[in-house]
Amino acid sequence: xxxxxxxxxxxxxxxxxxxxxxxxxxxxxxxxxxxxxxxxxxxxxxxxxxxxxxxxxxxxxxxxxxxxxxxxxxxxxxxxxxxxxxxxxxxxxxxxxxxxxxxxxxxxxxxxxxxxxxxxxxxxxxxxxxxxxxxxxxxxxxxxxxxxxxxxxxxxxxxxxxxxxxxxxxxxxxxxxxxxxxxxxxxxxxxxxxxxxxxxxxxxxxxxxxxxxxxxxxxxxxxxxxxxxxxxxxxxxxxxxxxxxxxxxxxxxxxxxxxxxxxxxxxxxxxxxxxxxxxxxxxxxxxxxxxxxxxxxxxxxxxxxxxxxxxxxxxxxxxxxxxxxxxxxxxxxxxxxxxxxxxxxxxxxxxxxxxxxxxxxxxxxxxxxxxxxxxxxxxxxxxxxxxxxxxxxxxxxxx
Numbered sequence: 079x080x081x082x083x084x085x086x087x088x089x090x091x092x093x094x095x096x097x098x099x100x101x102x103x104x105x106x107x108x109x110x111x112x113x114x115x116x117x118x119x120x121x122x123x124x125x126x127x128x129x130x131x132x133x134x135x136x137x138x139x140x141x142x143x144x145x146x147x148x149x150x151x152x153x154x155x156x157x158x159x160x161x162x163x164x165x166x167x168x169x170x171x172x173x174x175x176x177x178x179x180x181x182x183x184x185x186x187x188x189x190x191x192x193x194x195x196x197x198x199x200x201x202x203x204x205x206x207x208x209x210x211x212x213x214x215x216x217x218x219x220x221x222x223x224x225x226x227x228x229x230x231x232x233x234x235x236x237x238x239x240x241x242x243x244x245x246x247x248x249x250x251x252x253x254x255x256x257x258x259x260x261x262x263x264x265x266x267x268x269x270x271x272x273x274x275x276x277x278x279x280x281x282x283x284x285x286x287x288x289x290x291x292x293x294x295x296x297x298x299x300x301x302x303x304x305x306x307x308x309x310x311x312x313x314x315x316x317x318x319x320x321x322x323x324x325x326x327x328x329x330x331x332x333x334x335x336x337x338x339x340x341x342x343x344x345x346x347x348x349x350x351x352x353x354x355x356x357x358x359x360x361x362x363x364x365x366x367x368x369x370x371x372x373x374x375x376x377x378x379x380x381x382x383x384x385x386x387x388x389x390x391x392x393x394x395x396x397x398x399x400x401x402x403x404x405x406x407x408x409x410x411x412x413x414x415x416x417x418x419x420x421x422x423x424x425x426x427x428x429x430x431x432x433x434x435x436x437x438x439x440x441x442x443x444x445x446x447x448x449x450x451x452x453x454x455x456x457x458x459x460x461x462x463x464x465x466x467x468x469x470x471x472x473x474x475x476x477x
Contacts, residue, residue, distance in 0.1 A: 139416040139471065143377060146475045151205040151376045161208035161308055162199070164300055168287065169193075169213060169310055172273035172298065176215070179269055183246035185221035192216050194315070196354040198379075198393065201361040205376040211310040214354060215266070216323065219316040222246070223257065225324075230443040232348040235316060235324060256347050257316075259326035263294050266314045270296045294326045315352060321439075324349035353439050361397070364404070370415040374422055375400050381464075381474050387456050390449055391426070398445060399425050401438045423465050430458035 137145070173193060180191045197212030198204040219235070222245060226234045235257045237245045245251070250261035271289050278287055288299040295311035317323045327350045364371045378396050382388045403418075403425055404410075410418055429435040429446065433454055437443040446454060463470045 139419070140413070142472070142475045143373075143415050143419055144412075146477060147373050147377055149477045151373075151380050153204060153206070153208050157306075158199075158208040161211075161306070164285075164302070164306075164308060165211050165213075165310055168277060168282075168285070168300055169211075169298065169312070171277045172270060172287075173213075173215060173312070175273040175276055176266070176269035180215070180217060180266075183244070184218070188221045189218040191218065194355050194358075196358045197311075201358050201372070203361060203372050203375050203379070203397070205380045209308050211308065212313070212354070213310060214313050214315045214323075214325070214352075216315045216317050216355075220318050223316060223318060225318050225322065228343055228348060230440050231351050231437065232345075233324060233351065234343060234347055235318075235349050252347065257349075258347060259294065259349055260346065262314055263291075263296070263326045266312075267291060267296045270298065270312060274298065316349070321353070321356065323352045323355060325352045325354075327352075351440070356439075357397070357401075360401075365410070368412045369410040370412045370418060371400060371404065371410050373412070373415060374419050377419065378422060385460065385474060387460050390453050391430075391457055395435060395445055396426075398435060398438050399429065402436075420465065423461055427458060427461045427465060430454050430461065 170193065177191050184190075192215075194214040194216050195211075196214055197210075199208060199211050204210070222238045224236045224238055226236065228234055237247065237251055237255045237257065239255075247257055247262065250258050250265060252258055267289070274287050274289050284303050286299075286301040288301075290297045290299070292309075292311055295313045298310045298312060300308040300310065313325050313327070315323050315325045361372070375396060379393050382391055382393075382396060399422060403422055407418060407421060433444075433446055433451065435445040437445055464474065
């Protein structure tokens with residue numbers, strides 16, 4: 079299926095929806111048995127002070143998943159709204175001062191740089207707490223930067239020859255006029271620090287701001303006196319075409335053994351092609367009314383982060399599995415959450431068995447390449463146990 083057709087599939091009803099209280103009420107039996115007494119509720123006894131249920135092992139998988147999502151995964155709506163307001167307020171102020179310097183010396187036909195809100199908080203797939211944000215600062219390089227693909231998903235970016243003497247990023251070029259991801263990140267880090275200093279001088283007594291390096295990203299920490307802590311990863315991005323966005327992120331940073339092929343250049347000079355913008359837009363509206371794609375993804379992300387031995391199968395791996403699965407499954411109604419959840423586990427097991435998970439937009443790129451085979455086999459064994467054993471599923475879904 080083409081990407082355009084997938085967009086039609088994943089944009090069912092064109093409106094983002096989330097698991098509402100009524101769906102939960104229906105699945106737990108309250109809607110179907112409104113006249114029943116508390117003793118007739120088939121979900122077991124509830125500790126009202128902690129929102130815990132007991133006797134969960136007797137629940138069908140669909141109700142287990144709905145309850146687990148409600149009490150262990152779903153974000154608190156008020157906390158989420160407040161966190162987004164803080165990020166919008168402070169990050170836009172911080173980036174405002176940096177944008178002027180980023181655009182200084184740009185070709186007159188190039189667009190001004192812009193902010194793109196990406197990642198799980200804006201896809202609607204964050205679980206647990208609304209404490210991690212991903213934001214891209216997108217530079218229009220279409221007029222003065224050239225691209226050379228080195229291997230699928232990774233390219234060298236080079237300053238255009240006719241602008242070398244006055245290129246706006248001359249401070250970040252190597253001797254072959256390639257743009258260094260590290261030098262660009264260093265330069266951007268300084269701009270963000272200046273922005274934080276300016277905002278801090280405005281006297282926001284109730285909020286503390288800090289800056290640190292988090293790999294290639296510049297991490298801005300926002301801490302309120304109330305105790306709320308938010309980390310925001312700011313990533314510099316260069317756009318050369320509608321779907322040609324490149325970020326200064328390391329080459330296969332998740333890998334723990336050499337890939338199967340050799341590179342013909344220094345991997346430190348490679349820029350990674352990013353699909354975060356289109357992914358965020360697609361995933362954020364992937365569900366129609368009473369559908370469960372994002373619920374399934376949130377549940378899987380929670381399980382894979384908590385279960386020992388599954389950490390190498392990252393959130394991006396899980397999101398890729400979901401996008402592939404959307405091509406083969408037509409119905410994602412909440413009443414079928416158990417079927418879709420198991421389908422996703424089976425697809426994950428199949429990917430691990432074949433040691434192959436094609437990137438959704440670059441299918442020639444295997445996202446499992448570089449992970450040790452013994453690690454893959456161990457993860458496969460754990461996933462197989464979740465598929466085959468109700469006891470194992472009950473254990474991870476227990477509230």
